[in-house]
Amino acid sequence: MSVPIPRSKVVDLYFMEHRAKVLDIAAFLDRHDRAAVDSNEEDFRMTALRTAIEILLDGQGDRARRIQESFSDHSTEPIEKAAMQGALGAIRKS
């Protein structure tokens, strides 16, 4: 199944929504920069976000799937014990 509408209509329908989302990301990165530094290392979630942003700009397709994979745990064995119930959205790479 393909997208039923042509590119121009995709832009008409979704440009404003995603223009706003790009500004949200920019303002978030600025807010992070303006805040007082309280650690010598960058939070692993911010590193993961920068990696995701690079995927946005690499000119390849399947960006959503590849970004999902970049945020994912790629280990294959079950862990010994669940230490928490929630999830953080990115993997701490050691």
Added chain:
Amino acid sequence: MYIDPHIHMVSRTTDDYARMAQAGCVAITEPAFWAGFDRSSPAGFYDYFRQLTESEPRRAADFGIKHYAWICINPKEAEDPGFAREVMQLIPEFLDKPNVLGVGEIGLNKNSKNELAIFEEQVAIADQYNQLILIHTPHLEDKLKGTKLIMDAIKRNTNIDPGRVLIDHVEEHTAKLVLDEGFWCGMTLYPDTKCTPQRATDIIEMYGSERIWINSAGDWGCSDPLAVPKCRVEMKRRGHSRETIEKISFGNPQRFLGQCEKFTP
């Protein structure tokens, strides 16, 4: 007219039932899950299962909505196997209830050894009682690994027909994996952590409209009990046919759930 095949109405208000009915909801299915806190005893689960099989069907019926349920111990409360097994002893009694369609939502949360053991034991219960299975996949960074572990575990039980298993909460990186193995899949329309109506519609365009449904998974967290009709609107504004929209939000859930003769929306 639509079906929301995954919503936790015990956490929602009666106003939500009214709004869902006004938006065209005719049937829902409510999987047993975590209630935002850990229950302290198997008796807590017994009462929860009674709520799913006695009180919610009555509350839904007041708005012309048919209420169905799934019974299990969920993976978030499965880290203590002794406790989980006590709860699992309650399952057969509730599988006989007139609104119960199968075992669910079982699955994994943090992909731990205990979660996996309890998951496999509940797949065996579903097999023993010839039940449909509804599966919860982990959140966010744990989803890809958990989805693979779940599919491998089901394949180890060779009696299970993948056409009778729905793997829920798929996203861009897991939808094709699930469909390629012959399972059904569900997309959850949930703020921030799962699919938006736009991305769910993209996934349908990329991977097709066979063996796939949409749901709200509305629950105690920030979530939207009207997410399914909102996704129908998204598909319509993007030019999808009435047939495709009906198939995703009514026909497909009816086909999967109708494999249990109790389901008559």
